[in-house]
Amino acid sequence: MTPKPSLDRKQSWKPANLLAPVPAVLVSCGGTRGWAPNIITIAWVGSVCSDPVMLSISVRPERHSHAVIAETGEFVVNLPSVAQTRAVDWCGMVSGRTTDKFTAAKLTPAAARTVSCPIVVECPLNIECRVRTHMALGSHTLFLAEVLAVQVDAALVDARGRLCLERAGLLAFGHGEYFALGRSLGRFGFSVRRRRRKPQAPLQGRPSRR
Ligand SMILES: Cc1cc2nc3c(=O)[nH]c(=O)nc-3n(C[C@H](O)[C@H](O)[C@H](O)COP(=O)(O)O)c2cc1C
Secondary structure (H helix, E strand, C coil), X not given: CCCCCXXXXXXXXXXXXXXXXXXXXXXXECCCCCCCCEEEEXXXXXXXXXXXXXXXXXXXXXXXXXXXXXXHCEEEEEECEHHHHHHHHHHCXXXXXXXXXXXXXXXXXXXXXXXXXXXXXXXXEEEEEEEEEEEECCCCEEEEEEEEEEEECHHHECCCCCECHHHCCEEEEECCEEEECCCCCCCCCCCCCCCCCCCCCCCCCCCCCC
């Protein structure tokens, strides 16, 4: 049976980039081949492959960072926490053509492990990337990049080496608004995992009275 359209509950809108929430990240670039270190805020970022580990960012050709990334072939995706929300917004409002954003936003550059551009120290996670290919899509250029290394704030790693991402206070973005991530609703695969049975009381001592 074909389901009836629920016209009373839905409005049909023209195409829009409404995929949400997405991360809003600080992408650092430059620091090599004569380019000063720079930071651009990017919301159009996504994981695209597990092996090799790859991600993509989409950048408008008119951005200063576009020329930097196209020429150097390197960038770092720095995941901000809510503490960096103002810097995230600000780095998306001014251009590295005229401003040293690291200094002005009081963000600390540090050497990456595998690429020449700096990481942003204040961001709890830093993903070092090398561009594999790029594609002009229209308004934006898609840069497809391989992840070469990841830096993780040691405060996010527990005694067993597990990454406790819930401690990072990561920032989310959707439809022009910044959001703090909420509480955890379960771990990957929880819906199919068998519940552990309650451990039985040891059979010792006097039997309990009924
Ligand atoms: C939350 C947010 C998300 C943004 N996402 C993108 C994006 O995905 N792609 C893009 O080209 N510009 C994006 N921008 C705009 C650039 O960050 C902005 O134009 C920036 O000033 C460019 O810096 P640059 O000239 O130093 O490269 C975003 C801005 C904000 C505030």
